[in-house]
Amino acid sequence: MTATVLVTGFEPFDQHKAGVNPSWQAVRTLPQHMNGVALVVQEMPVEYAAVKARVPETLAQLRPACVVHVGVGKPGDIRLERLAHNDGYARPDNRGEIPPAGMAVPECQIAELRTSIDVDALLDRMQATGWSVTASTDPGRYLCDFIYFTSLHICSRSGTPCLFVHVPPAGKQYSQEEINSALHQLVGHITKML
Template sequence: MADKTKVVVTGFEPFGEHTVNSSWTAVQELKRIGLGEAVDLYVCEVPVEYQAVQRLLPALWEEHQPQVVIHVGVSGLATTLTLEQCAHNNGYKRLDNCSFCPASQCCVEDGPECIKSVLDMDTVCKKVNDSNIGIAVSVSKDAGRYLCDYTYYMSLYLGQGHSAFVHVPPLGKPYSSQDLGRGLQAVIQEMLTQLEGHPAEEEHKHGEHCNYKH
């Protein structure tokens, strides 16, 4: 029997006004419903702390050797499941849950300003929206310059672009935890289909660099 596809999915702990973080609720629901027999799914909750992310992410990639890592975060501005195409290295000025921010305000010293996922989020978005699951999906190119963007950049850097980030709305605005879990399941299954069709290529040594200006 073929080896299972290893997938790591993370959500974040509560922060600020998000006393219940819908990202972790959604990931727990995804864990409950799974990604099918062929996928070995590991989930974990990420602290909203820059230094904790710096420690945790290398360990996740090293220990699990996943085909892809999908990070899920909450956005108070989101009304859809929002697929982030890329992440940014600089501009981290907001204090985390420990009232800390990096002195350099950057993620990886001398890293590229922006790294794109090897996944084509526009295609994932279209496929899921066309499937009429009742949960709207959109694409963004700005993950917000906080722990979401920071975590995504670290993961893209460590995983040579084999990472994805999904922003979800707060619970009930408009989706329930079951809706969010179902939406994540559909999005991630589509991502895995895309990865199977496009094996990793050498030019994605550190993912594609992008030049979006914000």
């Protein structure tokens, strides 16, 4: 049976609402297979309740070997997020809502969860090919952080590696085509690590 990697991007929101979200634009260009691994790509809504419902359902259905979430961040480097937070979600989503108690997983007593993926190895590989990639411990306490914690909480029980990647807005440091290429390389490195 072929291993599967789930890769998600987000729908438009805030300043991206009128147009496109560079994260989904990059994710949707990924091939169906890479290094003998099947890639399943999905566009996620910028809605806490929808993410809370879809992530467990999708992970249970696919049982992926790895999960890679992608979102748009600040201008500058591509950022690999080392951790996610459980609380502090006060920014309204596309529906104007916030999660109950401002938490990703209210029944969880852990404040933050870390990825099991070797972020430093990925940084070395990406930087060696000329990409401006850094590590971060601040995924932003919005939907990016929220989906990451939600997935890490589930994946930590099964030992499934999970990573969040922030790409910059298109045209700020990299064009959309360059963002697509960088994500393609990054996912390629991840599939080789499985």
